[in-house]
Amino acid sequence: MMNLKSLVGLAILGLSPAAEGFWRMECRGSTGTARMDPIVDFNKVSGHAHAVHGSSGFGMASTYDDLVNADCTSCAVKQDKSAYWTPAMYFLDSATNEFTPVPQVGGMLAYYLLRGDNVTAFPAGFQMVAGSNFRRDYTVGDPYSPDPPQSNWAGLKQTGQSDLEQRAVGFNCLNYKQPAEGSLFRHYMPNKTFTDAQCPDGLRLELMFPSCWNGELDSETHKTHVAYPDLVGNGNCPDTHPKRLVTMFFETIWDTNAAQFQGKSGSFVLSNGDRTGFGYHGDFMTGWDPDFLQEAVDTCTNDSGELGDCALFTNNGPLLSEAEQRECKFKTPLVLAAENAVAESMTQLPGGVQIQDGPESATPPSGPIDQVTSLIGNIIGGEAPTTTTSNTPSSTPTPVPTTTTSSKSQSGGAFIEASSAATPSNPDFGVNNIQPTTTSSSSSTSTSSLPTTTPAPPATSEPGVFYEVYSTQTITSAGLVEEIVWMQPVVYVTEEFFTTVTIPGPAPQKLKIRDHAVQHRHNHGRRGH
Structure with a gap:
């Protein structure tokens, strides 16, 4: 028998218990946090850091085969070698x-x-992105006001893909002593004053993925081969995308009320430099055997959402324990070895990402590391040593104003009626539009400990083409210090900046993640919000 909390969770997610089943894939462990994104930035260092879950085969140039042939997964079903990732969160x-x-x-x-109808499993090689990394504005009405009734969306001309994408992002204020907010209730990230007062159990970031499909494995934008149905998580698919995939919905809880943040002023910011929340996004690469997943789609239709209620998973198990999930980690390539994206204190976001508050779209970071520089990371793997970065923002952010919200949810949908919450008095989010000034640096190792590097002389292999030093790297192994000098052909005169990265010999200890299993299960495992 289903308990009341499960029924509440189903109502919030817009499920009819008698008609549709689902399961919650528990990924209690994170495989790591690093500037890697094999979908958007294939074989390159990504512009910002991502929190990654799933297959240990995740890397800068991961393919379907890399994921499915990996040694482990940080999710509970061992057959799920998919990769799931979103921006990490930081406190400034x-x-x-x-x-x-x-x-x-x-x-x-x-x-x-x-x-x-006729829900299709993800085929081998399928991948997609949801959300917009550079978005810093909300264009579907007032972001502080609850969404209008779904029945009004078409009349308001709010069923375009851009509109639906903006409504597919949610920031849920968690207070287990109060009635739960509905999923996708709030489409912006609340400020710290609000979270301190209203969200003692943290913020749950939510993301609904498109479920309508045109049959392609990917697209140039990594988004146009899929589309949202006209009610985001429910409704009708456009004629251009007639096939129906599994509807994917991400939930990640961040401990915004942790002891180290209490009594401090500042702002929460995503790793892509976004304090508004409008630029929240996520990526998915399937790592399932398509036949196994299709069997799960056809048979795992229990309305509890529990993995243990799916015979296919348990008969081919056992399900992985939380400890086993937490042990699974990806290998950090050496090109990122000097960057610790989860260092205790940093003077810049990983990659030197600047905060951009909009309302205009954010601009991409300059100077991405391309395939030439990242080649060493694909040749030599290994876990990265712990280092910190060394850039200092020049401006202090202003927190977002507080708002008052209601926990009343609309039955049968993940959206709240317009009368459920008061309209805020200040619609500008109260954040500075001045971007912090940063100075790039790839290592925090003391300059006095770095070996002196002399640029190699130019060499030519064809008329008019010169080769200059592109990057240098120092590797210490068994007492032997080797310097690798990367060179690139150039035609025009350019000013080169050389960076030396020192790789310490000993591997670091694994990061210990605080265990809040009881609280998380209270919210994730049973409520299903």
Whole structure:
């Protein structure tokens, strides 16, 4: 028999218990946090850091085969070698201008919602992105006001893909002593004053993925081969995307009320430099055997959402324990070895990402590391040593104003009626539009400990083409110090900046993640919000 909490969770997610089943893929462990994104930035260092879950085969140039042939997964079903990733979250202390990683609570959940007719499993090689990294504005009405009734969306001309994408992002204020907010209730990230007062159990970031499909494995934008149905998580698919995939829904809880943030002023910011929340996004690469997943779609239709209620998973198990999930980690390539994206204190976001508050779209970071530089990371793997970065923002952010919200949810949908919450008095989010000034640096190792590097002389292999030093790297192994000098052909005169990265010999200890399993299960495992 289903308990009341399960029924509440189903109502919030817009499920009819009698008609549609689903399961919550528990990924209690994170495989790591690093500037890697094999979908958007294939074989390159990504512009910002991602919190990653799933297959240990995740890397800068991961393919379907890499994922499925990996040694482990940080999710509970061992057959799920998929990769799930979103931007990491940080706290910017306004007094010190330093960034501190916000800890996750219990990993993440990936809901597999079986909505629509003839639901199709993800085929081998399928991948997609949801959300817009550079978005810093909300264009579907007032972001402080609840969404209008779904029945009004078409009349308001709010069923375009851009509109639906903006409504597919949620920031849920968690207070287990109060009635739960509905999923996707709030489409912006609340400020610290609000979270301190209203969200003692943290913020749950939510993301609904498109479920309508045109049959292609990917697209140039990594988004246009899929589309949202006209009610985001439910409704009708456009004629251009007639096939129905599993509806994917991500939940990640961040401990915004952790002890290290209490009594401090500042702002929470995503790793892509976003304090508004409008730029929240996520990526998914399937790592399932398609036949196994299709059997799960056809048979795992229990309305509890529990993995243990799916005979296919348990008969081919056992399900992985939380300890086993937490042990699974990806290998950090050496090109990122000097960067610790979860260092206790940082003077810049990983990669030197600047905060951009909009309302205009954010601009991409300059100077991405391309395939030439990252080649060493694909040749030599290994876990990265612990280092910190060394850039200091020049401006202090202003927190977002507080708002008052209601926990009343609309039955049968993940959206709240317009009368459920008061309209805020200040619609500008109260954040500075001045971007912090940063100075790039790839290592925090003391300059006095770095070996002196002499640029190699130019050499030519064809008329008019010169080769200059592109990057240098020092590797210490068994007492032997080797310097690798990367060179690139150039035609025009350019000013080169050389960076030497020292790789310490001993591997670091594994990061210990705080265990909030009881709290997370209270919210994730049973409520299903």
